[in-house]
Amino acid sequence: MTVDVNVTLGRWPFRRTPGDESGAALAQRLRARGVTQAWVSHFDALLHTDLAAVNARLAEECRREPLWLPFGAVNPTLPAWRDDVRRCHEGHRMPGLRLFPNYHSYTLSQPVAAELFEEAARRNLVVQVALLMEDERTQHPLVRVPAVDAAPLADLARRWPGLRVIVLNQRPGPPGGVRALVEAGAVSFDISMVEGTGGVAKFVEAAGAERVLFGSHAPLYYWDAASLKIQECGLAPELEERIRHRNARAVLRAA
Amino acid sequence: MIWDLHTHLSGFDGATPREKMAELIRFADRLEIERVIVFMGYPFVYDPTPEQLREQNDQVLEALQPWHPRALGFVYLSPKHLEFSLREFDRCVRDGPMVGVKLWVAVKAHDERLDPIVERAAKLDAAIFQHTWTKVMGNLPGESDPWDVVALSRRHPEVPIICGHTGGNWQLGVRALRDARDVSADLAGSDPTAGLTEMAYRELGAERIIWGSDAGGRSYGSQLAKVTGADIPESAKKLILGGNLKRMLTPILRAKGVPL
Numbered sequence: 351m352t353v354d355v356n357v358t359l360g361r362w363p364f365r366r367t368p369g370d371e372s373g374a375a376l377a378q379r380l381r382a383r384g385v386t387q388a389w390v391s392h393f394d395a396l397l398h399t400d401l402a403a404v405n406a407r408l409a410e411e412c413r414r415e416p417l418w419l420p421f422g423a424v425n426p427t428l429p430a431w432r433d434d435v436r437r438c439h440e441g442h443r444m445p446g447l448r449l450f451p452n453y454h455s456y457t458l459s460q461p462v463a464a465e466l467f468e469e470a471a472r473r474n475l476v477v478q479v480a481l482l483m484e485d486e487r488t489q490h491p492l493v494r495v496p497a498v499d500a501a502p503l504a505d506l507a508r509r510w511p512g513l514r515v516i517v518l519n520q521r522p523g524p525p526g527g528v529r530a531l532v533e534a535g536a537v538s539f540d541i542s543m544v545e546g547t548g549g550v551a552k553f554v555e556a557a558g559a560e561r562v563l564f565g566s567h568a569p570l571y572y573w574d575a576a577s578l579k580i581q582e583c584g585l586a587p588e589l590e591e592r593i594r595h596r597n598a599r600a601v602l603r604a605a
Numbered sequence: 606m607i608w609d610l611h612t613h614l615s616g617f618d619g620a621t622p623r624e625k626m627a628e629l630i631r632f633a634d635r636l637e638i639e640r641v642i643v644f645m646g647y648p649f650v651y652d653p654t655p656e657q658l659r660e661q662n663d664q665v666l667e668a669l670q671p672w673h674p675r676a677l678g679f680v681y682l683s684p685k686h687l688e689f690s691l692r693e694f695d696r697c698v699r700d701g702p703m704v705g706v707k708l709w710v711a712v713k714a715h716d717e718r719l720d721p722i723v724e725r726a727a728k729l730d731a732a733i734f735q736h737t738w739t740k741v742m743g744n745l746p747g748e749s750d751p752w753d754v755v756a757l758s759r760r761h762p763e764v765p766i767i768c769g770h771t772g773g774n775w776q777l778g779v780r781a782l783r784d785a786r787d788v789s790a791d792l793a794g795s796d797p798t799a800g801l802t803e804m805a806y807r808e809l810g811a812e813r814i815i816w817g818s819d820a821g822g823r824s825y826g827s828q829l830a831k832v833t834g835a836d837i838p839e840s841a842k843k844l845i846l847g848g849n850l851k852r853m854l855t856p857i858l859r860a861k862g863v864p865l
């Protein structure tokens with residue numbers, strides 16, 4: 351049983367990936383690997399401006415496929431972004447949002463980020479923040495998107511203590527950075543970009559057992575990577591269950 | 606059968622090479638990795654002096670000792686110190702237990718100073734591993750890209766050479782290697798981006814792909830997923846995960862009397 355909190359539907363703009371033929375094809379791959387729920391955003395959300403349409407398509411795909419749980423995209427630099435939040439929440443009944451601050455040209459220390467977090471907190475939505483999508487060294491020369499600086503999340507988490515924040519695609523870095531976010535509020539992390547031999551175990555030490563979630567970053571990454579990274583650490587079964595599904599369910603239940 | 610082409614002592618806990626090596630093996634056991642190739646000591650040095658090269662190779666020799674031949678080693682050399690490097694090759698490979706050469710980022714692979722090293726390694730059937738990357742922000746001054754390895758290979762037909770990381774940006778790297786029949790692609794040390802192994806398989810064929818992890822900087826698991834999770838035939842996975850490396854190293858292991 352696995353709840354994968356970091357899956358993306360649609361197609362990565364820069365190449366095809368195995369499993370991106372259709373949502374159904376991707377769902378079949380994940381199911382075959384024991385995924386029981388996947389929290390999904392859409393690749394179109396990275397570069398499209400009409401995010402209301404992207405979110406409507408995402409919601410429609412999720413209605414057809416019970417594996418998916420939709421996380422809408424909102425760009426707080428766009429006009430009428432609050433209405434996008436409202437549609438995600440009230441119209442599509444999404445449990446949360448997935449933000450791409452770097453692709454959407456703002457930083458987490460700007461006032462627009464605080465306004466968006468306030469709106470999410472008011473509606474009790476989960477906020478996922480994707481720090482980057484791919485290794486910065488291999489980006490398209492005309493589309494170089496620096497990783498999001500997650501440090502200002504500490505302030506945002508402190509200002510809205512009940513707000514559930516999930517940092518996606520966090521590179522491990524010095525443990526101090528992760529600790530600062532954990533201590534600031536209800537911030538957790540997925541393991542998709544945690545690297546190094548035994549890296550997941552070390553990351554759990556830094557972030558705490560209840561703050562680490564299973565995220566694969568499929569279909570951009572091979573799904574097996576997240577699973578084998580856990581296997582490599584030889585974790586206690588109880589801890590492995592927490593990471594694979596219990597922590598994610600607890601985040602949802604806290605609504 | 607899994608053989609890991611690409612591991613380092615760096616990144617593992619432990620105060621000594623032996624302690625780090627014990628950690629490396631502990632994790633390898635969990636993923637049923639049968640043999641590991643270790644190269645370079647710690648800390649990583651981009652442009653090592655002869656003294657630093659010797660020190661790093663000594664660290665690897667010390668680490669290998671309790672685990673040989675489950676653990677095998679490549680000697681770390683720099684074409685900038687050619688005379689020294691040839692002597693170091695003799696010490697560690699000809700007269701020692703190591704079975705290949707690791708070249709990193711001191712000198713680009715197209716440089717003619719690599720030629721005597723390649724010739725000496727080829728004479729003993731030692732593997733030749735050249736690190737490569739293709740970074741959009743630009744490589745280090747002496748850092749090769751796959752085209753540099755192709756240039757080197759053209760000067761040494763029939764000598765097998767391994768292109769480390771397949772250039773990192775593998776969509777470029779695989780293309781660069783298409784026509785370089787003697788060059789193999791190392792899968793190690795990049796994010797587990799889906800499609801890498803499928804493209805390498807399609808363009809190079811299973812026989813020219815070798816799996817490695819780049820542990821301890823990388824997770825064995827994230828890297829292994831590049832093969833276990835790929836849409837390629839099981840027979841190809843077997844070659845990539847161990848068959849090709851075993852075939853490449855069989856002559857030198859036989860010559861050294863190392864059990865296979």
Ligand SMILES: [Zn+2]
Pocket residue numbers: 611613794819
């Ligand atoms: Zn390496």
